[in-house]
Amino acid sequence: MSAPRPPRSTSSPSPPESVLAPSSPVRLSSPLPPVRFSMPMKTSLSVLRPVARSASTAVVRPA
Structure with missing residues (x-):
């Protein structure tokens, strides 16, 4: 049970970072x-x- 948890936490933050870094500047600059x-x-x-x-x-x- 403890083995599958660490790979999930390490895999989840890495893909969004790699996707956000190259995609955001390219989208704003090229199109x-x-x-x-x-x-x-x-x-x-x-x-x-x-x-x-x-x-x-x-x-x-309301306040």
């Missing part, structure tokens, strides 16, 4: 040039602002 990336950033900011306000008011009301 999305800086000009296109700035567009979604602006839209996300405009969308996040009202959401943050509504979230803050929702948190303040």
